[in-house]
Amino acid sequence: MFADPTHIEATIGEDPEEIAPVRDAVHDLAARAGYAERADDLALAIDELIANAQEHGAAPIRVVADANGDRGVHVEVCDSGSGFDWAEAVREHPPLPGSRRGRGLWIVRQLVDRVTVERGDDDATRIRVDLEQAA
Numbered sequence: 001m002f003a004d005p006t007h008i009e010a011t012i013g014e015d016p017e018e019i020a021p022v023r024d025a026v027h028d029l030a031a032r033a034g035y036a037e038r039a040d041d042l043a044l045a046i047d048e049l050i051a052n053a054q055e056h057g058a059a060p061i062r063v064v065a066d067a068n069g070d071r072g073v074h075v076e077v078c079d080s081g082s083g084f085d086w087a088e089a090v091r092e093h094p095p096l097p098g099s100r101r102g103r104g105l106w107i108v109r110q111l112v113d114r115v116t117v118e119r120g121d122d123d124a125t126r127i128r129v130d131l132e133q134a135a
Contacts, residue, residue: 009064042131
């Protein structure tokens with residue numbers, strides 16, 4: 001599905017079944033780049049980000065991943081939704097027991113080395129996650 005072993009680009013819609021091939025490709029890219037011990041964590045983080053984009057954002061959802069060997073693995077998930085309040089969505093502590101929302105991005109933060117969010121000039125929400133250290 002993805003020809004370049006160090007770069008992935010995919011555009012998906014609102015169908016949850018579209019997540020698995022992208023998630024698996026990102027997992028394989030991380031493993032090939034020397035991050036095999038963290039590939040499962042990255043795949044889970046990407047799964048969560050795409051699912052969030054499908055539920056709260058707007059298609060099309062674009063995923064771009066690059067592996068730069070010792071410089072890390074970087075993945076960006078971009079959607080055209082209306083965005084969200086990052087400070088409210090991501091906390092330093094886990095959500096309270098019984099909370100109905102707010103776990104996904106907190107979990108993503110636990111799985112990767114860095115999470116950045118920006119709103120583009122095109123009103124797209126871009127969330128970038130980075131693995132910077134191999135396990």
